[in-house]
Amino acid sequence: GESVGLHLPTLSVQEGDNSIINCAYSNSASDYFIWYKQESGKGPQFIIDIRSNMDKRQGQRVTVLLNKTVKHLSLQIAATQPGDSAVYFCAENIGDYGQNFVFGPGTRLSVLP
Amino acid sequence: DAGITQSPRHKVTETGTPVTLRCHQTENHRYMYWYRQDPGHGLRLIHYSYGVKDTDKGEVSDGYSVSRSKTEDFLLTLESATSSQTSVYFCAISGGSSMPNTGELFFGEGSRLTVL
Numbered sequence: 001g002e003s004v005g006l007h008l009p010t011l012s013v014q015e016g017d018n019s020i021i022n023c024a025y026s027n028s029a030s031d032y033f034i035w036y037k038q039e040s041g042k043g044p045q046f047i048i049d050i051r052s053n054m055d056k057r058q059g060q061r062v063t064v065l066l067n068k069t070v071k072h073l074s075l076q077i078a079a080t081q082p083g084d085s086a087v088y089f090c091a092e093n094i095g096d097y098g099q100n101f102v103f104g105p106g107t108r109l110s111v112l113p
Numbered sequence: 114d115a116g117i118t119q120s121p122r123h124k125v126t127e128t129g130t131p132v133t134l135r136c137h138q139t140e141n142h143r144y145m146y147w148y149r150q151d152p153g154h155g156l157r158l159i160h161y162s163y164g165v166k167d168t169d170k171g172e173v174s175d176g177y178s179v180s181r182s183k184t185e186d187f188l189l190t191l192e193s194a195t196s197s198q199t200s201v202y203f204c205a206i207s208g209g210s211s212m213p214n215t216g217e218l219f220f221g222e223g224s225r226l227t228v229l
Contacts, residue, residue: 034217043117043203043220044156089155091218098144098207098218099171103155 008087010108019077021107023090028071030092030102035064035075038106039086047075047088077109085111116140117221119204125227132191134224136204138184145187146171146205146218147179156203162187194228201225 013019025033031052036044050057050064050073057064063076073090089106116139126132136145144163148156148171158171160179168179176198180188191198202225205218 041222043222044218046217046219049217091155098146098205099158099161099169101156101158101218103157105153105155 008106008108010110012110012112013080014112015080015082017080019075019080019084019109021075021077021088021109023073023075023104023107025071025073025090025092025104026102027092027094028068029094031095032093033064033066033073034091034093034101035062035073036089036091036103037084037086038089044089080109080111082111082113085109117204117206117219119202119221119224121224122222123225125229126194127229128195129193132194132226132228134189134202134204134226136187136189136221138187138204138206140206140219141184142206142208142219143184144207145181146207147177147187147189148203148205149173149200150203150223151200159189159202191226194226196228199226199228 034049035047038044048059048064055066061078065074087106087108090104091101093101118137120135146161147159150156157173159177162168162181178190201223203223204221207218
């Protein structure tokens with residue numbers, strides 16, 4: 001399948017443990033953020049989003065935290081499973097228009113048995 | 114599944130040849146995008162479209178052109194492919210048929226292009 005990055009930072013976690021993936025975004029004016037998951041050979045899939053008027057949002061097994069002071073976003077995955085192995089990247093947006101998204105290079109999550 | 118189909122999924126071509134990638138959507142979304150994805154970089158916007166015959170440039174548009182003659186199809190053309198255009202290309206859609214292009218982007222499965 002398509003390789004999304006040969007030299008991405010990698011996070012290795014044991015199956016069942018919690019994972020935390022971090023992202024530093026670039027623009028203090030960004031007001032909408034998304035986490036995407038990309039499996040090998042596939043397109044990015046939406047996981048969870050958050051707007052700048054929030055600092056935390058929870059989904060099913062995932063939580064996104066936003067720290068606007070230091071321009072930092074994190075994705076927490078609870079009870080990590082083998083199917084969570086993928087590249088995860090954040091996207092920031094100003095004004096919430098599709099053409100304004102700026103994407104991070106991503107982190108590869110590897111789940112160990 | 115966001116109803117986005119890209120073709121071809123894989124293509125190998127030679128420097129100087131023209132290449133066209135097709136994105137087809139069944140969602141009747143107004144906004145469509147072409148991105149490229151390269152190692153060490155995030156997705157970068159090439160061109161986007163906000164309606165039939167309405168397109169605009171993105172961050173890395175040099176060497177690429179697009180066309181949108183129907184709502185469902187967005188074509189990306191490399192008039193004369195170069196090795197620097199070897200990449201994985203993703204099509205995306207956003208919004209709805211009459212909504213603004215806000216919210217999440219839905220992506221296709223990608224097209225891997227190798228220019229020798």
